[in-house]
Amino acid sequence: MFLSDVVKALILGVVEGLTEFLPISSTGHLIITQQLLGFNDERAKVFAIVIQTGAILAVVIEYRVRHLQILRGLMSGDPRAWRFLVNIAIAFTPLAVLGLLFGHWIKAHLFNATAVAIAFIVGAFLILWAERRAHSIRVPEVDDMTWRDALKVGVAQAFALIPGMSRAGSTIIGGLLFGLSRRAATEFSFFLAVPTLVAAGILDLVEHRDLLGTSDIGIFTAGFVAAFVSAFLAVRGLLRYISRNDFTVFAWYRIAFGLLVLVTGYAGLVDWSPH
Numbered sequence: 001m002f003l004s005d006v007v008k009a010l011i012l013g014v015v016e017g018l019t020e021f022l023p024i025s026s027t028g029h030l031i032i033t034q035q036l037l038g039f040n041d042e043r044a045k046v047f048a049i050v051i052q053t054g055a056i057l058a059v060v061i062e063y064r065v066r067h068l069q070i071l072r073g074l075m076s077g078d079p080r081a082w083r084f085l086v087n088i089a090i091a092f093t094p095l096a097v098l099g100l101l102f103g104h105w106i107k108a109h110l111f112n113a114t115a116v117a118i119a120f121i122v123g124a125f126l127i128l129w130a131e132r133r134a135h136s137i138r139v140p141e142v143d144d145m146t147w148r149d150a151l152k153v154g155v156a157q158a159f160a161l162i163p164g165m166s167r168a169g170s171t172i173i174g175g176l177l178f179g180l181s182r183r184a185a186t187e188f189s190f191f192l193a194v195p196t197l198v199a200a201g202i203l204d205l206v207e208h209r210d211l212l213g214t215s216d217i218g219i220f221t222a223g224f225v226a227a228f229v230s231a232f233l234a235v236r237g238l239l240r241y242i243s244r245n246d247f248t249v250f251a252w253y254r255i256a257f258g259l260l261v262l263v264t265g266y267a268g269l270v271d272w273s274p275h
Helices: 003-019 026-037 042-062 064-076 079-110 113-132 147-161 167-177 182-207 214-242 248-266
Strands: none
Touching: 003 026, 003 042, 003 214, 026 042, 026 113, 042 064, 042 182, 042 214, 064 079, 079 113, 079 147, 079 182, 113 167, 113 248, 147 167, 147 182, 167 182, 182 214
8 A cells, every 4th residue: 555545545535525415526526536546447436435435424423313313203103204214215216226227327438527527517507597596495394395305306316327417416406496495405415315325335335346455444444534524524514505605606616627627638638538
């Protein structure tokens, strides 16, 4: 294990943690960052699973009280807890089904910098359009959601199968379009991330289990910790931010980032072709 490997692990962990729960696509950022760092081989796929787990843990801890309340409610038969669980299951289903059907094709054809940059820009214009519409808040809190609301958000999340579209962005903006308050849409996105990312991680881990090795424990640990800390800070920061602001700034960031990738590739400054 070289020092440069640890530095790469820390960088990628921070990138994963900061972008996983913001509407700017963690997968897109990881694809581009891994290519810039030259860390996009088969081992990198397992590494991405590990640091993603660190980001998930940050949400679980941030909402630990809420998760414990739901667990107690399920054990005591609280209808609100069971409704919440059903809503999560319903919202999870569209992406799970489409991911199983088209996941391999998407990874083979869309996991590249150019496709990511285009998705960044398209997603940005969707955010700008959603924010300029008149918001009619019908669902102020997560507990007010019906199964129909959950299904609509789940369908929106399925667009995140396209790298660069952003899972968080798809669910949050979808929630806003379907009448959720800004906070309800954001929190439901956080809760929905746990089963979604865990399921995706398990599938990838099983598929690439032969690539696991004890020699990588050091860089995996560094990336995991970096992702956990940065995701924890990002989640808290986003909740404070949305209490006073909308998501327009993320749209302009996506446009700038996407154009930067396209321009540098077209000008030959960076070789974005898959290696």
